[in-house]
Amino acid sequence: xxxxxxxxxxxxxxxxxxxxxxxxxxxxxxxxxxxxxxxxxxxxxxxxxxxxxxxxxxxxxxxxxxxxxxxxxxxxxxxxxxxxxxxxxxxxxxxxxxxxxxxxxxxxxxxxxxxxxxxxxxxxxxxxxxxxxxxxxxxxxxxxxxxxxxxxxxxxxxxxxxxxxxxxxxxxxxxxxxxxxxxxxxxxxxxxxxxxxxxxxxxxxxxxxxxxxxxxxxxxxxxxxxxxxxxxxxxxxxxxxxxxxxxxxxxxxxxxxxxxxxxxxxxxxxxxxxxxxxxxxxxxxxxxxxxxxxxxxxxxxxxxxxxxxxxxxxxxxxxxxxxxxxxxxxxxxxxxxxxxxxxxxxxxxxxxxxxxxx
Numbered sequence: 001x002x003x004x005x006x007x008x009x010x011x012x013x014x015x016x017x018x019x020x021x022x023x024x025x026x027x028x029x030x031x032x033x034x035x036x037x038x039x040x041x042x043x044x045x046x047x048x049x050x051x052x053x054x055x056x057x058x059x060x061x062x063x064x065x066x067x068x069x070x071x072x073x074x075x076x077x078x079x080x081x082x083x084x085x086x087x088x089x090x091x092x093x094x095x096x097x098x099x100x101x102x103x104x105x106x107x108x109x110x111x112x113x114x115x116x117x118x119x120x121x122x123x124x125x126x127x128x129x130x131x132x133x134x135x136x137x138x139x140x141x142x143x144x145x146x147x148x149x150x151x152x153x154x155x156x157x158x159x160x161x162x163x164x165x166x167x168x169x170x171x172x173x174x175x176x177x178x179x180x181x182x183x184x185x186x187x188x189x190x191x192x193x194x195x196x197x198x199x200x201x202x203x204x205x206x207x208x209x210x211x212x213x214x215x216x217x218x219x220x221x222x223x224x225x226x227x228x229x230x231x232x233x234x235x236x237x238x239x240x241x242x243x244x245x246x247x248x249x250x251x252x253x254x255x256x257x258x259x260x261x262x263x264x265x266x267x268x269x270x271x272x273x274x275x276x277x278x279x280x281x282x283x284x285x286x287x288x289x290x291x292x293x294x295x296x297x298x299x300x301x302x303x304x305x306x307x308x309x310x311x312x313x314x315x316x317x318x319x320x321x322x323x324x325x326x327x328x329x330x331x332x333x334x335x336x337x338x339x340x341x342x343x344x345x346x347x348x349x350x351x352x353x354x355x356x357x358x
Contacts, residue, residue, distance in 0.1 A: 078106070166318060295337065
């Protein structure tokens with residue numbers, strides 16, 4: 001005869017009554033807390049959640065949704081799950097969402113409007129309480145389905161000016177300006193840029209920030225060195241190949257994201273171009289892989305943790321009916337590693353040349 005563990009028997013006895021006794025509150029308070037009713041005293045709610053955690057109580061989410069009319073789900077739509085930036089963002093988003101009592105539903109568009117439509121449909125079918133669109137670009141006719149149904153939405157960079165939408169704006173210019181100034185201080189005056197997809201809003205903004213930063217430093221822009229890398233490894237390598245084919249090569253290349261920059265590093269290695277001795281390279285995003293490259297990649301940091309936390313808290317505010325703040329800003333900053341140095345043949349090489357008797 002099979003044995004039943006004591007754990008299974010004790011688990012079966014854990015219900016809302018048990019949680020109420022443990023937290024020293026009423027069953028109604030437990031129910032309102034689980035359903036995230038804003039009228040619950042915060043100290044009582046904290047005791048309830050602590051008891052739920054200690055007892056291992058697992059509320060029936062489907063039953064809860066039927067009673068409360070709330071699913072407890074936040075949606076997250078990203079562009080490309082294979083780009084290391086997005087798994088890091090998803091992890092941060094989930095961590096913050098769980099801290100606030102939500103589950104998450106993740107979808108990836110792979111830059112396809114058809115896939116985006118499918119993602120939106122999933123969110124509506126699962127009755128997501130709010131959706132963060134972290135694709136760094138929007139397709140207005142498709143996304144209109146969300147805010148027309150009064151589903152709270154958070155966009156990155158740009159979005160419609162309606163009451164149930166909040167926008168998280170990334171300060172691309174601050175980080176890219178630091179990157180250009182860093183290269184200029186090293187002595188670089190011939191700087192190329194590998195951009196992202198031309199129809200992607202964030203890619204356009206990064207190109208604009210690069211051009212403006214060059215102008216601020218009095219550095220001429222060479223259009224031949226402004227090449228699309230599609231935000232992919234292959235795109236970055238192909239962009240670098242195109243740059244290497246020009247008659248006059250740059251001494252430094254900035255990239256619209258780290259994945260493109262890694263593609264640039266790969267192509268440079270294959271072409272016998274040394275980084276940073278022959279070419280300095282700067283990425284954008286500062287993904288974990290950036291610091292593991294050889295050489296470690298200088299990159300402009302856009303914190304996934306800050307982006308995820310801001311998105312979740314903005315959605316939570318909308319779900320709870322707080323619409324006072326419409327925009328949030330994510331900062332960027334340069335992280336200097338070993339992929340940038342002085343241009344070859346500049347005054348920085350003088351001590352070495354003197355030792356060689358040149």
